[in-house]
Amino acid sequence: MDEITLEDVLDLTLGAGVLATGGGGEPFVPRLMVEEALRRHGPVPVVRPGELDPEGLLLPLAVFGAPTAFAEKFFNGSEALIALRALERQLGRKGVGVMPVEVGGGSTLLPVAAAAELGLPIVDADTMRRAFPRGELTQFNLAGIPASPIVLVDPAGNTVVVQATDNVMAERLARAATTEMGMIAVGALYPVTARQADEFAIHGSLTYCVEIGRRIRAIQDGEPDAYRISWISPTAASCSPARSWTSTAGRRAAGHAARSPSRTWTTRTEHCGSTSRTRT
Amino acid sequence: MTTKPNLRIGIDVGGTNTDAVVVDSSGTVRARHKAPTTPAVFDGVRAALEAVLSAVDGSAIGQVMLGTTHPLNAIIRRSGLGRVGVLRIGAPATLSVPPLAGWPNDLVAALRGPAAIVRGGHEYSGVECGPLDEAAILDFAKQCEGAVDAIAVTAMSSPINPAHERRAAELLREVLGRDIAVTESRDVGGIGLLERENSAILNSALVGVGRHVVESLLQALAHHEMTPDVYLTQNDGTLLTVEEAIRRPVLTIGSGPTNSMRGAAYLTGLTDAVVMDVGGTSTDVGLLVNGFPRESALAVEIGGVRTNYRMPDLIAVGLGGGTIVTDENGMRIGPDSVGYRLAGEAIVFGGSTLTLSDVSVAAGRSTIGEREYLSRLDRGLVRRALESIDGRFAALADRIKASRGPQPLVAVGGGAHLVPDRIEGIDMVHRHEHADVANAIGAAIAEASGSVDRTFSYDEGGRAYCLEQARELAVEQAVRAGADPVRVRITALTEVPMSYMPGTSVRVQAKAVGPLLPPSRDAGHG
Structure with a gap:
């Protein structure tokens, strides 16, 4: 997948709904946000972290707040720019791309809209490959990367920068600030360099998400063989042995931190293997 | 001298047919009428009124309930x-x-x-x-x-x-x-x-349509020198007064399928059952739970627009009495239909198009039209068509059912005869002589309702207190909508805890439903 266009948004939304895994909110409003942003600014380029300036700043974005609040109050579209400028100032690095912290629910779609608004590419990666309930449940956390500084921006433009001593505290402080913001904010957390993302992020997450959506739609449309693993669309092209889902470094980082995540990686690697086999 | 106004008229204007019934206070159907929906819709409504009023005393009509596809059609046709x-x-x-x-x-x-x-x-x-x-x-x-x-x-x-x-x-x-x-x-x-x-x-776009519907209905009633209380049925099968229907026409937009299901419940006395409403062009399959349609958990789109109405959870398929059957290069059943032209185009009615109604007559499931017109029909074709639709009905019943055990099924609508007597997973297929006008009956027996959808903080006053407040608000609204305060009851109460919210925030939805108070001539027209 080289870019995300208006035509991809439905599949991305369907996939995000699955990867929301029961949480993550209803992606209806975020979907419209992405469509509006793409209509105004054109398609968003999709890149691998390794294609970007290794020392450039990535803006990993997520929606903070409660899905029920989001149903009434949502973003005006300028929050991500405020967050990016705040991080650039603080870290002395220039933003080179946007990344979803989680693929799953609205947090999958918000970064795509933000990338369109900022004129930056989006990185085909995330930090858990599903929605998760707390900010420290990420592969970056396992790799020892601090979530701070977290920048929270609400739709009125109020900005809070959280500088915490550890990632659990960062989450707690960010939640408290979000409550005062009306339970809805754009959050930029784990401000990593492209090099760190290349090493520790889970690669291919957006492609994976879109592929899930594409298959759901194929099933709904009654396409033959839609359930079979061998059914494959052109977008899965980025899933090849040469472009593995997870870098060895990422596996190493997880391996010493916890047992259970490595099991999911195995599954993912097998999934990748089987899809790529069918292509050859 | 006046008779006590103890009769109700229910009218349902569907895409294919306009149905009307007169029901008395004991619930007995006293008159009924079914005719194709007319291009100018109120011609059909006037004709339906004319027909049922020829069988009963107009001055005994206390209430008229209308369910209509007018607003929905306005949106679909723009x-x-x-x-x-x-x-x-x-x-x-x-x-x-x-x-x-x-x-x-x-x-x-x-x-x-x-x-x-x-x-x-x-x-x-x-x-x-x-x-x-x-x-x-x-x-x-x-x-x-x-x-x-x-x-x-x-x-x-x-x-x-x-x-x-x-x-x-x-x-x-x-x-x-x-x-x-x-x-x-x-x-x-x-x-x-x-x-x-x-x-x-x-809703704003429909204000003119809503006003037109109400005014046309009132005119038609005035023509018969009737001044009953008039209501429109809304999406959940309960009633809106005409004043409210003019103000909030969008709430009447999905009442058709609900009326059929409520009618099915009423005619059979069943509160939990699969309902198949077979019309001329399509079949809606839904599930009755506690006498009301199970509501869809998904957002409902109307004319391509997403809304947050609670609508019945329905599966609609292109199977109806007018569905066209062809047998060139393999058999095809639908989705094309002769629709409201069934009475002219089906073979049993002297036409030349093979429809599912013809198949049904050939198989002995229905006696409409002239059976002898089918003498040249290939028996193998009839058998294969039946096998196909019976399989589809069985699959539909299986899809809508919420539990594994056998359940009863009610077949309603003009094409109800298509539904086979034996369906796997269904213990009995219920039919009724008035099943073809179940939608109009559903309108006639509709009740008044009130609902609340609010966020409560259980930290303030506790859960029991908050739920009681929600119930009271719903009852109060139902009574304001015309429900009998003595017989109003809570039909739904859901609590959804809100994630990430501080304190114990819970979204509470409550609904109260009750039968209308009997019309009082003194209060209404004194």
Whole structure:
């Protein structure tokens, strides 16, 4: 997948709904946000972290707040720019791309809209490959990367920068600030360099998400063989042995931190293997 | 001398047929009529009234209930819609998605007037986000002058705190006068700003259609020198007074399938069953739970627009009495249908198109028309067609069922004869002599309702107290809508805890339903 266009948004939304895994909110409003942003600014380029300036700043974005609040109050579209400028100032690095912290629910779609608004590419990666309930449940956390500084921006433009001593505290402080913001904010957390993302992020997450959506739609449309693993669309092209889902470094980082995540990686690697086999 | 007005007329205008019934206070069907829906819809309604009133004493009619596809058709055909000014209160939040985003272009073209997003609105907690920008509202009102038929106003969190929405509507009425209808979003939708805004816009666009429906019905009744209490049925199968129907026509938009299912429950006395409503063109399959249709958990789209109405959870397929059967290069059944032309085009009625009704007659499931016209019909073809539709009905029953055990099924609608007597997973297929007018019966027996959808904090007063408040509010609304205070009951109460919210915030939805108070001639027409 080289870019995300208006035509991809439905599949991305369907996939995000699955990867929301029961949480993550209803992606209806975020979907419209992405469509509006793409209509105004054109398609968003999709890149691998390794294609970007290794020392450039990535803006990993997520929606903070409660899905029920989001149903009434949502973003005006300028929050991500405020967050990016705040991080650039603080870290002395220039933003080179946007990344979803989680693929799953609205947090999958918000970064795509933000990338369109900022004129930056989006990185085909995330930090858990599903929605998760707390900010420290990420592969970056396992790799020892601090979530701070977290920048929270609400739709009125109020900005809070959280500088915490550890990632659990960062989450707690960010939640408290979000409550005062009306339970809805754009959050930029784990401000990593492209090099760190290349090493520790889970690669291919957006492609994976879109592929899930594409298959759901194929099933709904009654396409033959839609359930079979061998059914494959052109977008899965980025899933090849040469472009593995997870870098060895990422596996190493997880391996010493916890047992259970490595099991999911195995599954993912097998999934990748089987899809790529069918292509050859 | 007057007779006691103890009769009710139920009328259901569907895509294919217009049905009417007269039901007495014991629930017995005293008269019935079924005829194709006419191109000018009220011709059919007048004819239906004429027909049923020839069988009973008009002065004994106390109440008339109408369910109609008028508003839905107006949206689907994009015709007869008013031009709508759209005001959203919520800036600087929500600017990333403008009003009408995601709507079909032709529908937008048919109804879009000026649109503005102004400052104001409230947080989920009911606290004001910022002051209401009254100057911007007055600017918007000026743009609307002479340019719109109606206005839809939606304020952020208005179901929780209506202050800004109410004030904006007041200002608009002051500037534009009473002729421009103003829909306040919380009257037509719950939590979910965009869905509620969509409902408000559709409602505003339908104000003219709603008024036309009500006025035409009242005229038709006046022609018979009748002045009964008049109601329209709404999506959930309960009633709206005509005053409310004029104000909130969008709430009547999905009443057809609900009326059929409520009629099915009434005719059979079953409260939990699969219902198949087989019409001329399509079949709706739904599930009765506690006498009401199970509601869909998914958002409902109307004419391509997402709303947050609770609608019956239905599976619709293109199988009906008029469904066309062809046998060239393999058999094909539907989705094409002769629809309301069944009486002219089906073979049993002397026509030349093979329909499922012909198959049904050939198989002995129905006795409509002239069986001898089918003498040249290939028996193998009939057998294969039956096998195919029986398989599809069985699959439908299986899909809609919520539990593994056998359940009863009620077959209603003009094409109910198509449904086989034996279906796997169904212990009995119920039929009724009036099943073909179940929708009109559902309208005739409809009750009044009230509902609440609010966020409560259980930290304040505790859960029991909050739930009691929700129940009381729902009952109060039902009584205001005409329900008998003594017989009103709570039919649904759901609690959804809100994740990540501070304290114990719970969204509570309660619904109360009760039979109408008997019409009082003194109060109503004294």
